[in-house]
Amino acid sequence: MAAAPVKQRSGPGGPRAQLPPCYYEGYLEKRGPKEKVSRRLWTCLCGNTLFFFNNAKDTHYVEKLDLSGFVSLKDDCSRDRNLEAARLILRMRDGETKLTAPNLESRELWKGFLYSVVDLNVPGCLTLLPGQVQMLREVVDKERSRRRATRTPTRAPPSPLSLPLLGEIPPCFRPVSRTEAEVMLERHPDCGNMLLRPGRDGSSLAVTTRQDLNGSVFRHYRVTQREQGGYVIDVENPIPCATLHDVIDALVEKTAGTLQPFLLEEPYEENITYVSANDENGERILHCAPSSPLPKAPALPPKQGTPNPALHSHTHIHARKHPNCSASPGVPERWPSKPLPRSPAPDRRILSVTSPVPSSPTNPMRRLILSPSPLAHTLNEELKLKLEKRRTSQE
Incomplete structure (x- = not known):
């Protein structure tokens, strides 16, 4: 549904x-808190105020509703004589105002403009x-600029930096x-129901509290x-406090926890x-970026000379499974604690025939197996x- 055109119907x-x-x-x-019947009025949202005219051509408004006292805005599901109409309940500090839009789409758009302002x-x-x-975003920017331009030093709330506050701010x-x-x-x-704010005079602070007693009670x-x-x-008996945090704690303690700090x-x-x-068509559209996770970077190959963790884990597991190994704190279980019984050493030259040893002449294992040890040579001579x-002797 397109928005109603915004026009100024009066001259400069x-x-x-x-x-x-x-x-x-x-x-x-519109039906106000003190009105018994509704009236069909041309409504204009100008700044943060609703102005009501008898018709669209009138230049003088008959009523206005300042939204600075806005509390809430909710749908009214009660039926109207016009089945397509959609109702709203605009709650202000001084009462409720019931508004009826021509249809559901119009009601949603009115809600969007009211919330934005x-x-x-x-x-x-x-x-x-x-x-x-996008139209609501432009309205928000315009309203922010308008409020900055119309704000005066006497009406603007003082900044917390303009106050020489001691310690941390709650x-x-x-x-x-x-x-x-x-x-x-x-x-x-x-x-929460208690907040700290700048005072009206700009040189002090104030604490505002809210409690329910047949309605809102502010102090x-x-x-x-x-x-x-x-x-x-x-107060009547002044309460000294070292810091602003102590001010809040004192009010919580004096009211037995009824007052709690406001944390929004x-x-x-x-x-x-x-x-x-x-x-x-050149129309600007709001898109939502995909939320899929980013692809992971490929893992780098291990550097040369880096020990292979799989080989170490295999050696460690093999040593731990050996029945004659004993665990020592801080030392991998690789070697047996007791020497294993030796079997008679066979002739190395026989092993060289039955064992599959590489035929490379530079293989140290080949040189070790083909050359008999000195001990074997001595035993052969004695034999x-x-x-x-x-x-x-037999001869």
């Missing part, structure tokens, strides 16, 4: 030209077309105003720095996305002498 200097830039517009049925981020939980998502510190702190605590009740406590060092919670986990993307233009003496 007219009432419509004095409004913030219009991001989206169309007919909506309030959170300054494109929502990822809505079913939108790639062109609509994670529940948020550089927001009093109103923004209340909205943040009410929108995220599961993340604000001033925290000032002492000249001699440290901080103090300015920022969402992160689960997939890598990028925008590219279509070659045929010859004994045989000659026996032959002589």
Whole structure:
């Protein structure tokens, strides 16, 4: 579904030209918290405010709804006389406003624009077309630029760096105003109910808390720095604290754990996305990068001279399986602890005939087997002498 065209219907200097830039517009049925019936009004989202006109040609709005008090936005599944209509419940700090869009697609697009302006981020939980998502990104950029241009030093919340803070800043510190702190605590009740923020005067800090008692109950406590060092919670009986962490711990302890620091986990993307233009029509489309793992690099061959681990493991296993081997701490079980019984050494020349020895003349094993040992030569000489003496005696 294409978005409604954004047009300024008044000339330069007219009432419509004095409004913030219009991001989206169309007919909506509106029923406020004090209204009994709904009215069909031309609705324009200009900046972070909804302006309502009697019709699309009017230049003077009849109502406006500032979204700075935004709390939540949810679908209303109750039936309408128009079966194609889709309802919304816009919850603000001062009550609920019910809006009815012409159809489901229009409702999703209104939700996308409202979330983008309030959170300054494109929502990822809505079913939108790639062109609509790109349009919301442009709206977020325009709204950020508009707020930077219209922000004044008196209205802007002080930066935490402008305060001479001592020690580490607690994670529940948020550089927001009093109103923004209340909205943040009410929108995220599961993340804690106490946050630390800059004070309104710019020279102190404040703690904002939220509790439920037939509705939201907010409390604000001033925290000032002492000249001699440290901080103090300015209540009827001041509570001195050495650091800002001690300030938070003191409030948790005084309330028996009812107050808990506000810790909001920022969402992160689960997939890598990028925008590219279509070659045929030039339309920019959001793509999702493939999530398959990268191919592994081939393993390098072992360097020359590096011992073969398979050979060492084979030798070690073979030595460990030998029945006459004993284990010694830190020494591989390769050699037997006791000498094995020797068998009579056969004639090396006989072994040279039966054993498959390579015929290379440079093989040291060949030289060792073909040449008889000195001990064998001596035994042969003694055996010859004994045989000659026996032959002589017999004769």
